[in-house]
Amino acid sequence: MNALKNPRLLGMLAVVIVLAAAPIFFAEQNYAMRVVTVGMCAAIAVYGLNIILGFTGQLSLAQGGFFGIGAYGVGLLTTDFDWSFWSAFIVTIIGTAAVGYLCGLIALRTKDEYFAIFTMAIGFIIFLVISRWESVTHAHSGVNNVKFPEGGGIIDFESPVAMFYLVFVILLICIYVTHAIRRSSVGRTLLTIRTSEDLADAIGVRVGFSKQLAFAASAVLGGIGGGLYATVVGFIGPDSASIDKTFEFLMFILVGGMGTVAGPLLGSMIVTFLFELFQDFQAYRFIVLGPIIVALVIFAPRGIIGYLGGIVDRRSRKQKIAEARRTADGASPEYDTAKSGTVTSGIDPEETK
Amino acid sequence: MTLFIQQLFNGLALGGVYCLAAIGLTLVFGVLRIPNLAHGALYMLGAYLTYFFLTTIGVPYIAAIGIAAIMLFVVGVGLERLVFHPLRNSPHTHHMIAAVGAMFFFQALAQAIWGADFRRMDTPITGELRILGAEISAQRIVIIVVAVIVLALLAWFIKRSIHGQTIEAIEQDRVGASLVGINPSMVSMLTLGLSALLATIAAGLVAPINLLSPTMGDALNLKVFAIIILGGLGSLPGAIVGGFALAIAETMTATYISSGVGEAVAFIVLVAVLAIKPTGLFTKAVQR
Amino acid sequence: MNSVPRTRSRRLLSSAAIGTLVFTIAACGGGGSGDGGDTVVIGYTGPLSGGGAAYGENVKIGLEMAVDDLNDDGVEVDGKPVTLELKSLDDKYAPSTAASNAQRLADQDKAPVVVSPNAGAIKAIQQINSGRSNFLISAYTSDPAIVQSDNPLTMMIPPNFESYASEFTETGMKHGGKKLALLGTQSEYGQQWTKSITDAWKEAGGSVGGDNSVDYATVSDFAGPVSKALADKPDAIFVGGPSQPTALIMEEARKQGFEGSFLVMDQAKLDEMATVAKIDNLTNSVGVLPVSEYEDPGTKDFIDKFADKAGDKKVPTSETALNYQGIAIITKAMEVSGSTDDPEKIRASISDALPEVDDKYKVNGFPDEITDQGHLLNPNLEATYLDDDGEYTKVPIDQVSDAK
Incomplete structure (x- = not known):
């Protein structure tokens, strides 16, 4: 096993094992289970961000919006339309892929900072639609009683532990997929684009199409994260699509380490717990957290994994x-x-x- | 027709505020090449400091804005030194998150000092003017006039004064400018200070017609970003045209279509413009 | 891609930064306390930072005052003295954070009751408060949806907002006219109010202009929306959101020459509005009764204590007063049930506890019954009409049922 000699993969393995074992210690603590499970939903979206930002080098600020589409897709289909969770989940994933692809068509015409702020505008428009289109999304009233996944009589997903492992398994799949993408020819194409778009273009890489795929893939992971989040939390409001979510994701990926395999997961877990920890400071926690964020970015610019x-x-x-x-x-x-x-x-x- | 005139003036006043805030942001982008997400927080701090000098200390309105603007200049310089300077070689992702961290800090600080309650800043400028049948409050006229004066002074400063010209030089060619002896570090500090100063003037002007709260900068932040992207990053005329255009579009759509569309119009226009012209209306040659 | 030149000192600093991080994470695992024998934690999750912070703080002051006063009086449950402790967490108005906070308060601090002041958050908390975890929600929202869900462990404190619509309509028409303009805030709650008042107004034979609702939190200048609303020449305007921006909107409308009546949503409090705008601009309006106009036995003392705690400049509002009352009711229910850790027992005893509550805690329309669904009902609900002389006249309100 060559992988065992690679310290990075070993680290990833350690994180995964620790996380997999978490319910043994926390099964009775609903709070810890909830925080970790919600953190993993966010981590899935962060892996999406990793594809477009970490691999391709394009800063997309629409990830919170796609997360919201995922959450609202599952939320609305399982409540107002009374679909089963699984069918709603699959349709939502296809839906975010379509929306992501369409947004990519316009957004990827722009570059660099324009792309960043343009996608921020897309994210904000998604948020405005969700928070204003009352007849469909119920605006600020939110979506209540989102269904639990159906266990087919075998697994009861109302149990936090079952829910934890569901999200955990999907997270692992997403991690594997991003890892596989990175190793594949597509991944190398993306890394080439990150290094230099002009160079990639010159050596015959289909830059536009590759970026388009990367953007759609990142949107899909955002949608998966959001869909799971809806069922884990049970009630969703427009804040699940807000721009704050995007910055949260960005913070996760930056603290964990951009472009790495374990970074998004580690970053999501650490920052989530950091936020919970500083809850005791209440209103003043950001007086402490703000400078910590700045210090992390300055002194550990490649994240913890880096x-x-x-x-x-x-x-x-x-x-x-x-x-x-x-x-x-x-x-x-x-x-x-x-x-x-x-x-x-x-x-x-x-x-x- | 009266309604139209009324809304035109409301739009112009709003445009003045947007412009002052947007120009600082676009300058910072031109020089430091970073989208400063903490800009709205600087605007908020500027409003609170103006409030502090006007209401708590009791200095006259204009002087209060002036003192606050100078203090915010210092805050801007400090922000550049402590946060953006150490990150000067990092990709812009890092700046964005660092700026978000700074924004969290400023908001929490303002809440710790002044509390979470809304504050009202009373203006010495009262009364209404009747223009073509529309009632326009004097404060709004002041906003428009001051915005125009400040913009003219700024244009003079950048085009004619030595310090201002260094800003433009760095914007145009960073390497070339340092070769002829301009210190990019100094210019970065000057620019961030200047952007904070302009944001404070905007905040001091608008505060009397609205309320102060630690999150007052949030709504402005997103719109100002839409404006500078629309106008073309780093472009002064772009920021001015974009600011007034979006403000008037916003008031007019809110009047004649619906308030929901009014709120979204900035972003819809942005998406439409960038879909046709991906580098904004007034493109500068983008240098790396 | 982003290699930054680093020196040794820099490396030291970064190890320090990461070291601190790891340390804090490790410390996080050791959290959880609060079972100091006879201490009962009252949990609170509300917006303490961000846009809703002022609102969250107002609620928190009421809770703090109640906990202090009750501890001074001495609480005794099942023959043992008990000390109350308030533990507040910030949720930034985000429902899912509120639910996480509530879960934390119930798990780590063993809080039998969690206070939440926002309908979205309450709905999210209702997903987890009866089942694997059990705790009572002390719900401060006038949205009846939270009792319609039949959650067995919810206590809704304020009156149902739908009760106000018909009386507001009648008063507004009497002092204004038949034509209404809508200028409420664009929050969930504002929109529900807008709908409710629109229906009542139309039912009473009035006409309603277009919906000019604006988001009070994000609009930089209210003149535009006000001009638009006034262009229809309305006789009455429906306004309301947080008190201060509402006051500004009314002031702007008066400045632009509006002379009709205002219907003010219950979120805005007329006396609090008077702290940012001249009362002359706020008159001829119907809204909820200010706390200072209540004649409950404890109101006067409450207002004095509030001034000591929060300063003279702040006006006590029902956010503070009703939550002060709410904690007193729950504490009495603990005493009556003889349990501090069984939320079901506490909830079941509220009905018997109501008449037992000491007079000093009756400050803002004290309820005399709790419905099966968990809604506290004050038999003599009153609103107020602020006349041109700045005097408050009480307006009795018939309460509607909470059913859908």
């Missing part, structure tokens, strides 16, 4: 250099540095010295 990855890389590099020195005293050190440098991209040259 930071830990840096430590691991440095250590393995030191080992390699030491090994090289031991085995062949006359070997050129530049050669070793260059080699390890290619393995660990993103580490600045200063650190090797």
Whole structure:
């Protein structure tokens, strides 16, 4: 197993195992279960953000809007139209894919900051539609009594533990899919676009189409997260589509580590718990939390995973250099540095010295 | 017709406020290349400081705005030094989140100092003017006039004064400007300070016709972003035209269609314009 | 992609930042306390930051006052002295956060009762308060939907807002005329009010102009919407949202020459509005009765205590007063039921507890019964008409049923 030697994947595995075991300790604590489950719903949307932002390098600020579409799709179909959860969930996923693709058609004509703020406007329009179109969405009254998933008589999803594992399994699938995308030729295409769009275009990559796919995929994950969120929480209001959600997701991904596999999950969990922890400060918690957010962005710009990855890389590099020195005293050190440098991209040259 | 005149003036007054707030934001974008999401929070702080000097200390209205504007200039410089300067080499995602962090901080701070209650700032400027049958309050006329004066001064400052020209130079070519001896760091500080100062003037003007609350900047924030994107990021004429156009579109759609559409019109126009011209109306050559 | 040059000191700082983070997370696991023998936690989740913060604070003051006063008096449940403790959490007006907070208060602090002042949040909390977790919701909202859901552990404090519509219509027509303009706020609650008042007005034979509702929280200048509403030349205007912006809208309407009557939604309080606008601009309006006009036995003392706590500049509103009353009722129900941890027993005892509550806690239309669905009913509900001289005249209100 080569994967076992990769510290990044090992870390991911550790996070997953810890999370999988969480219900053993928290099963009786509804509060902790709820916070973790809701956090995982957000994490799914954050994995979506990871595809468009982390892999492709395009900052989409519509993710909260897609999350809201997912939540309202499931919420409205299971209540006003009395569909079963699963059929509503699948239709909602298809729906967000369609909306995401359409939005992408216009949004991806713009670039960089224009793209960011344009998608922010899209997200805000989605929010306005949800909070104003009273006859369909019930506006501020919200959607009450969203159905639990049907367990077919085998599993009772009203139990928080069952719900936890449902979201957990879907989260794992989403993580695997994003991981697979990254490894696939599509993923490499996206990474090329992140590095340089012009270059990608020049070497024959279908830039527009690839970006379009990435945007739709990120919207779909947003919709999945939102749909699960609706059933976990049971009541949804327009705040589930608000711009604050987008910034929350962005914070999760930034704290965890952009473009990494474990980052979004770790970031979602840590920030969620940080927010809960500082609840005791009530109104004044943001006097503390605000500067913490700023400090994290400044001092750990590549997120926790990036930071830990840096430590691991440095250590393995030191080992390699030491090994090289031991085995062949006359070997050129530049050669070793260059080699390890290619393995660990993103580490600045200063650190090797 | 009276209604139309009335709403035109209401739209112009609103446009003045939007412009003053948008120009600062677009300047910051031109120089630092960051969308400063904390701009609305600076506007809010400016309003509270004006309130503090006018009501609590008791200095005259114009002086209160002036003192508050200078203090916010310092806050802006501090924000640049403490938050944006260390991030100058990071992608704009980081700026956005850092700015959101700063915004949370400012809002919580204002609530801690002044409380969550709405505050009313009484203006010494009272009375109405009757123009073509419409009742226009004097404060709104003041807003329009001051906005025009400040915009003219700003244009003079950027085009004619040494410090202002450095802003434009950095906007046009950062590397070239540093080669001829302009310090980009200083210009960044100056620009953020200036944007906070302009936001304070806008806030000081609009506060008497509205209420102060720690979240008063939120609604403005999104609209101002729509304006500068519409006008083209970093473009001064774009921000001015965009500000007045959106304000008038907003009041007119709210009057003749519905208030819901009025609220969304800024974003609908934005989506429509960008779908046709993805770089905004007044595009500057975007440099990296 | 985003490598930043870093120095050693920077690395130290970042380890410090992450270290603190990890430490705080670790500390998070150790949370949970509050079972200090005879202490009972009253939970509160409300908007303490963000746009609704002022409202959330008003409610919180009422809860704090009640807890302080009750502790001073001494609470005794099942022969043992009990100390009440208020624990407040911020939900920023977001329903799902409110539900998480409520769950936390019930789990970690063993709170038998959680106060929430917002209909959306209450609906979200109702998903979890009877079943795996059990706790009583002390619900401060006048939206009857929360009792229509037949949640067994909900106590709704304020009167049903639908009760006001017909009396407001009658008074508004008498002092204004037959033509109504709508200028309410665009919140959930504002929209329900708008609908209710529209139906009542039409039923009484009046005509209603277009809906000019605006979002009081996001509009930077009220002159536009007011001009539009006045263009129809209405005789009466329906307004209402938070008190202060409502006052500004009314002032703007008077400035633009409106002379008819105002129908003021119950969210706005006339006396609180008078703190930001001149009373002359607010007259000829019908709205809910200010706390200071109530003649309950405890009202006077309550107002004095409020001034001590919150300062002279703040006006006590029903948000504060009704929640003050609400906690006193629940505490008495604990005493009557002999239980501090069985919400079902507490809920079942409210009816018997009502007549037992000490007079000092009767401040704002004290209820004499609780319906099966959990709604506290005050037999003599009154609204008020503020006449041109700035005097309040009471207007009796017939209460409608909570059924759909």
